[in-house]
Amino acid sequence: MRTVGASLAVVAVGITIVRNVPLxxxxxxxxxxxxxxxxxWNALxxxxxxxxxxxxxxxxxxxxxLMISLGGASP
Incomplete structure (x- = not known):
């Protein structure tokens, strides 16, 4: 589940870099x-x-x- 969480975070950052920053x-x-x-602004x-x-x-x-992946961890 950590890999899934990390991968989703990478996608979020990728969207920022590829789409939002250029706009x-x-x-x-x-x-x-x-x-x-x-x-x-209306065009973008x-x-x-x-x-x-x-x-x-x-x-x-x-x-x-990532929170779900921490669910089984002990302090």
């Missing part, structure tokens, strides 16, 4: 004061949110798997 970088290049800042919002929800789901699943 954040693209958004950081837009000036907040510019007229197009709202349009830029759907993709960022889907990736963020997937990342959260994998992180939660990882945490649960």
């Amino acid at each position: 954040n970088t693209a958004l950081s290049r837009v000036s907040v004061a510019s007229v197009g800042s709202s349009a830029a 919002d759907q993709r960022w949110s889907v990736a963020n929800h997937a990342r959260a789901a994998f992180a939660i699943a990882s945490s649960v798997a």
Whole structure:
């Protein structure tokens, strides 16, 4: 179960690196004061949110798997 938990954590980090970071970088290049800042966010919002929800789901699943793996451990 530890291997499953660790693998799920790696997937969560992978989603962050492959999807969220590039979208954040693209958004950081837009000036907040510019007229197009709202349009830029709207263009990225759907993709960022889907990736963020997937990342959260994998992180939660990882945490649960790792907690279950500790269930049989004695202090």
